[in-house]
Amino acid sequence: MWSAKAAGIRMAYLSSSRWKKNWASPKRILEKKSRWRNTTRPAAPRSCATKTSGMILPGKWATGWTWTIRTSPSKTNTSNPAGGCFSGCTKNERPTANRFCTKGFTIQPYSPAAGTGLSTHELNMPGCYKEVTDFSTVAMFKVKREDRSAFLFDADDEDVRILAWTTTPWTLPSNVALTVGPGITYAKVRTFSPYTGAPVSLVLAKDRLPAYFPEGNAALAFEDYKEGDKNIPFKVEKTFQGKDLVGVHFEQLMPYVSSPELEKDGFRVLPGDWVTTEDGTGVVHTAPYFGADDMRACKENGVPMIGVPDDKGRILPLVDKQGRFVPEVTDFAGRYVKAEYYPAEVQAEKDFKPTDLLIALKLKDENKAFRIEKYKHSYPHCWRTDKPVLYYPLDSWFIRASAARERMAELNKTINWKPASTGTGRFGVWLENLQDWNLSRSRYWGVPLPIWRTEDESEELCIGSIEQLSKEVDKAVAAGLMEGNPFGPGPLGEGGATPPPTPPQGGRGAVEGVAEHREVKSAAAGYSDRISFKTDPERWKFLKDYVRANRKNPTPAEKIMWDALRDKQFHGIKFRRQHAIEDFIADFVSLEYRLVVEIDGDVHDIQPEYDKYRTEFLEACGYSVIRFTNSEVQNERPAVLKKLWQVVQVQKNTLAKAESPSTAPLPLGEGSGVGLTPGQESKPGADLHRPYIDDIVLVSPSGKPMRRELDLIDVWFDSGSMPYAQWHYPFENQEKWKQNFPADFIAEGVDQTRGWFYTLHAIAVMCFDSVAYKNVVSNGLVLDKNGEKMSKSKGNVVNPFETIDEHGADATRWYMISNAAPWDNLKFDESGIVESRNKFFGTLFNTYNFFALYANLDGFKMDESNVLPYSKRSELDRWIISKLYSLVADYHAAMNDYEPTKACRAIENFVDEHLSNWYVRLSRRRFWKGEMGEDKLAAYQTLFECLMVVGQLSAPAAPFFADWLYRNLTAPIKATAKANNTPLQHDSVHLTDLTQPDPSKVDMALERRMDHAQRICSLALSIRKKDKLRVRLPLQKILLPVLDGAFQAEVEAVKPLILETNVKELEYITDTSGLLKKSAKANFKTLGARLGKNMKEVAVAISYLTNDEISNLEKTGSMFIFLKMVKLKK
């Protein structure tokens, strides 16, 4: 990606509008700037420990924009189906072996109308949450009198009830508990039942009283109340905490179904932190099968499930998969729980009442309802059917990550997180509250779960390799359960492999045939809640009804299209309309040409994800999909038909090229690799994906058939398996894998904390009791310049390629890395790129130019084998070398600490502050002095070394510029270097050995001296400025106050540099001269610790000290301060 753009980008960093004109190309700049052509060699031998680190990719960029440059980790496996599957499967086998893998259920969004579970992603699609009006009910739960609840009763015959609010009355028959907030204050209120007028005492959160009991009614007299009165008197009798209510039992509200266990442990009050008093009564009606929170609360408190046992002893919910009450709920048996599930005409009937309302009315009749009213709220809907979803228990395979929770937390502490807070906070906290990993996905295309089970689920087998699968298939063949082994040895189609099953030859009958085929098979496979048309006749019926309805009501565009295609009018091709393919309905299909024609309406425009998924799926099934919009069909019919004909031609050719049925795209997913090129080891029929894998029947040790669990594995499992899958471990590369695991370093967007970072960690801990990575950088995001997230809808998205074209990859990258730490969000501002281009690259470029200009003029020869020893170079040379190696040390420290931002800033500072601004400036005249003497040679060699090393250090963040710099520097001596096998022989800076820190080259005393010089010069210039004395005007002398001899000696060593400010001499003055005016300031840090409270006064006193007093203090080392008589040492 990056190298592909390199050529065009290289000099783009120079492209301000003016520069662009002059130096549009690298060639131009070389002409203009006189590339340095002479021979040279590096100044010093260097140790060869590490290679220059790889280029730093601005990961923030990749994660921040809507499209990415990186390869998605989840893609790793798909290129090699077999390897991908089984590296995944291997990881899966181990968790099973370790009993990490279990089947259970969770409460998930479920669409009874479509008969399918929905992912949260599907729920978040636009338009899924809709404002709907439901009948909400406040129900009254009658408290049982016992020791625990005695405090609620003031009279023996008192009718005490707890109020709980629900927007889904249909869940009330499934109520098993009430949940209260332990810290919330509740109140008992004496009043009358609003619907029956019976006296009653009600319990609800104190904060919610005003919502149900108008304040004025408190004054009403109880004696005056008559049944039917609008205003009902009430009196708050007592208040108490939620925790006092915990454990109180109540009578089952709607006693249709119960069990001894429930009578014992159910129908009581539970504590729940998540309960609020924002709405309702502060008491939550808890029905575990229909709410995730409810389920958790019940599990944590040991409340049994409510439901009807099936023949295997499982407790099924009181609502079936079609969304109807089971027969046991006698009064409502067979009724859909949501009105929307009834056909429109039924809903339109005059006396139609939603089930929710019927339930509410029944409660009202039984004196169990306190309030019934319509309630408007947003509720999720299924994007396929547009009907409301239910939260419903669905079977799933889980990895019991919670069992490894502690070990994961423990090992996480050994990982170096950048920033640390993500490791301890966001990730660490989450690990501590880790839930089990729901591995199941009900999609069609993905990595199948490699678990085979007998029908009664007493025996199961998890397959870990093709080899093992093949052996098991052999057993199954021997047992007569399979006809042949598609995974057997030998070349294609030989050695015992049976030919692939003949696919149905298309057409409507074929679809139904497959449906029946699936039905039989899944019946044999035993219980599975994965409802699709293949496993569920209901679902199939739904699809067929849907198709019929669609045919009856075509859209105008569909009608036009059908008029053109029907009865083989169109080039004699047979088209079908409204044809079901798996779970989808295609608008028009040619089975002969495997071509789907879709007409997109406005609905699809707001559901691009849906269209994408559809297309992917259909293509996976071997179809080509062509889309037209409504308006295209209606307004440009000839063009549309022409386009269609072209596509048919393409399809024709594609199909003709397919030599065997196994590689030809075929309908219904019964063809080949479902859109993939078969891998080398893949044989016809040996595909590990659905649907083939579902044809494999294995035999259990006791001789029973075992069929595959129909679920797919969560794609996040793929990404977490990356360390193993990339080496195809454990089947190959065992040694390589060992060398590379765990990873030294990974980086991804911080939003992957619960994604990639987690899946890698979880699998490594559970399978290998190891971390998967030792260091991790979680990158922040790229925000726009106002700090807002980039999004298409806001229109504040920056196009990376345009940015790179405009400013160059290096300037962009340098800006991103140097500007903010990788984990901080970056406020992306193009002017910042311009700034780093001018500031850093501009300065470095100018410095190089300066060097090249004079090197060419002088014919400077760099001789790698003969450099001037540092001892023979000037103070200034040794200083910049010392600074350079200080930089190298800082750089290594920062990079080793995963702080590229600090590293880049250190380089910037060196180049600008020291190299360009001080060294080059002061060395200029050495370069333009006539002869090539030793001093001039030293200057060249020193500057060469600085440029070379700076190039190396900036190589990871500015790969193109650094390489350009290095090549220009070394090109003239490349041949010599290669011949002599010296360090600069490499063709690219990225191949050189990175300069290592070398304390022997760092001279701190020298750096300090130079620091004095820099500051004194700066001060001198500042004074000149203030007094308007131009630098051209020579001045007699500088008077420099000195306190000790050491300082004077240091300054003396850099005196020539100071005199360059056009001053004749430098004179030192001490306090004896009387010229100095001293003032004293307290050292807060040392004195503060000793003086404490008196610090302020002393500081004031010190600031008033006179010259004499200070001198005295300096001599004696101590003095008295009158305030508190504290003896001070200097």
Next chain:
RNA sequence: AGGGCUAUAGCUCAGUUGGUUAGAGCGCUACACUGAUAAUGUAGAGGUCGACAGUUCAAAUCUGUCUAGCCCUACCA
């Protein structure tokens, strides 16, 4: 709703274990240089350190609460 990150000059960011007058670059203003010259240097203006409270002799820094922006998770009776 829960968890996390961030908040310092007009902009982008430093600010070590609390300690003297809170720093840098860019931008702005003024000036200098004229042998790096469509380059460079110097100076100036510019800040209630998001708000409030607390701990301390002393808070940008430590503690608490709040506000704003962003991220993740969960979507609710």
